[in-house]
Amino acid sequence: MQPIVDPFPLSPWIPGPFSLIAYAFAVAVITAILLFVSSWLGEKKPNPEKLRPYESGVIPTGTARLRFPVPFYLVAIFFLIFDVEGAFIFAWAVSAESLGWTGFLEITFFIFVLIVGLFYVWKKGGLDWRPQRTRK
Amino acid sequence: MNWMAFTPELTYVAMAAVFLGLSMAREDHRRDFHTALVFSAVGVGVSLASAGVTADLFAESYRVDLFSQVFKVLLACGFFLVVVLCNELSGVKRRLHPEFYLLLTTSTLALMLLVSSVHLLTIYVSLELSSYSLYVLVYLRKNRPRRESTVVHYFLIGASASAVMVFGIALLYGSTRTMYAVEMARVLPSVISQPAAAIGFVMTLAGFFFKLAVFPFHFWAPEVYEGAVNQLTTYIATASKAAAIALLVRLTALGDSSAALAQVLVVLSIVTMTVGNVSAIVQKDLKRLLAYSSVAHAGYVLIGILSMNPAGYAGAVFYSAALVTLKFTCFMVLVKVAADGANITVDELAGLHKRSPILALALMLSLFGLCGIPPTIGFIGKLLVFTAAVEKGYFTLVLIAMINVVISLYYYLLVLKAAYLTEPKAGLPPLPVSAGDRLLAGTLIVLIVGIGFYPDPVIQIARSAAAVLL
Numbered sequence: 001m002q003p004i005v006d007p008f009p010l011s012p013w014i015p016g017p018f019s020l021i022a023y024a025f026a027v028a029v030i031t032a033i034l035l036f037v038s039s040w041l042g043e044k045k046p047n048p049e050k051l052r053p054y055e056s057g058v059i060p061t062g063t064a065r066l067r068f069p070v071p072f073y074l075v076a077i078f079f080l081i082f083d084v085e086g087a088f089i090f091a092w093a094v095s096a097e098s099l100g101w102t103g104f105l106e107i108t109f110f111i112f113v114l115i116v117g118l119f120y121v122w123k124k125g126g127l128d129w130r131p132q133r134t135r136k
Numbered sequence: 137m138n139w140m141a142f143t144p145e146l147t148y149v150a151m152a153a154v155f156l157g158l159s160m161a162r163e164d165h166r167r168d169f170h171t172a173l174v175f176s177a178v179g180v181g182v183s184l185a186s187a188g189v190t191a192d193l194f195a196e197s198y199r200v201d202l203f204s205q206v207f208k209v210l211l212a213c214g215f216f217l218v219v220v221l222c223n224e225l226s227g228v229k230r231r232l233h234p235e236f237y238l239l240l241t242t243s244t245l246a247l248m249l250l251v252s253s254v255h256l257l258t259i260y261v262s263l264e265l266s267s268y269s270l271y272v273l274v275y276l277r278k279n280r281p282r283r284e285s286t287v288v289h290y291f292l293i294g295a296s297a298s299a300v301m302v303f304g305i306a307l308l309y310g311s312t313r314t315m316y317a318v319e320m321a322r323v324l325p326s327v328i329s330q331p332a333a334a335i336g337f338v339m340t341l342a343g344f345f346f347k348l349a350v351f352p353f354h355f356w357a358p359e360v361y362e363g364a365v366n367q368l369t370t371y372i373a374t375a376s377k378a379a380a381i382a383l384l385v386r387l388t389a390l391g392d393s394s395a396a397l398a399q400v401l402v403v404l405s406i407v408t409m410t411v412g413n414v415s416a417i418v419q420k421d422l423k424r425l426l427a428y429s430s431v432a433h434a435g436y437v438l439i440g441i442l443s444m445n446p447a448g449y450a451g452a453v454f455y456s457a458a459l460v461t462l463k464f465t466c467f468m469v470l471v472k473v474a475a476d477g478a479n480i481t482v483d484e485l486a487g488l489h490k491r492s493p494i495l496a497l498a499l500m501l502s503l504f505g506l507c508g509i510p511p512t513i514g515f516i517g518k519l520l521v522f523t524a525a526v527e528k529g530y531f532t533l534v535l536i537a538m539i540n541v542v543i544s545l546y547y548y549l550l551v552l553k554a555a556y557l558t559e560p561k562a563g564l565p566p567l568p569v570s571a572g573d574r575l576l577a578g579t580l581i582v583l584i585v586g587i588g589f590y591p592d593p594v595i596q597i598a599r600s601a602a603a604v605l606l
Contacts, residue, residue, distance in 0.1 A: 120160060124160075
């Protein structure tokens, strides 16, 4: 098989404001036409079965606006923080040998900062799960 | 590595660590205030001591030079002055005082990192660090209805500005193949005529337009100024603006061969100052009025920056110092008059000259300075910026700016009229002004007028700071 020798395999293109404006205009016009035509020509025969929210075939019950307990949200945030910590430590662990003691000290400092953060969360009652906890 | 060059930042890191510890200790708001006072005073001393240091740190992504050090001294002074005002921090719950100081410290630290950053990623990270601290700080105001909406509004505009900025950085990196400012200054003149590089450059500036409240990103200013604690509003109006001006100057100095960039900035500057001044006229709340006046001043600063000559950059540096002094003086009076931490309307200043003559005098001089009436520091700032623009031939722009100055005179004088001529409805007691407050007000008055009469030393510093960039 012949390797492709042409350095510009695509059509020659010179960046310029005209092509950008023409492109943006074309996008806007085509989108508008598609939306208009589909709403104009489309059949509209609504019935309760069609209007029901799609829940993979299960008939939905109750309201969509549930009130989640705040601890779920807090746990999600804490998870995110410590998850990112994990990601950083993996990245360090892969190249631990080449980074040497400097890298070790830096990751130790990083983990220390996060432990202080954990302690703060703990102290402020963020890990308190009981529903009626007394405010600190 | 030269750790000496990094001492101002390390001081604030230590301060943040101390306040993180204090936030977990027993509640004692006097201790918090005094600790913050001592640390921020040390911070001023350390940044003054390291003012002459030059160094390249962290794989040359962080540069300590005269330009950054001048702004660090300005930031440290601004932070210290804001902490001085926190004597009665009645707008924040007492158990949250350590957190308030902690976040204020991290924000200052981030601004200090920002003015020294010469790599697009360090710039972005420090900008975000300071913004995130401010988002949380705005929320700390107690007894404020709908503060969630204020914070979400602030956050959404900030996040959009960041997104635009990151996109701009990507375009800029794509067209210059470098993230280092030094390298970029070399490559950019040859590619700035390409649309991708020019658009990327303007979009990269968006993050700082947001900080400085320049036109498309100014919508947060009135709401956040109104919703934040008075002391925090002072901080947002002084320190965070100074750092934004610093970075706008530093970045614009890279792309100063582009006429298209200058045209974009001309349009932004005109729209920003007009929107700011015209909106300020109808404001009743003093903080909202000052917010729109900040927007207008962002427009004036842009005039210096878009001139893209040494005089313009020096003018912008001087203007930022003038803004910090003048805005701080205004807000100091506001904080003292609103002793219970509430917002005040312009009418509530009535009879201020009887209640506290020195505060009324400070307010008068700072407002004169903000309009640009001689002999104040604000007049010199405007003079430098406008002459730089005229040198470059932007006569129409300067004319529009002068018309704007006249518009701004109207609402500044309305505030003065309230403070000096209007009689209060009920006989209000004299304001309790301590000896420290008198000293502070007196020092600021001397600075405003003194530098107005004899600006040469400050202009020299601004010139040599700006000369580092070219």
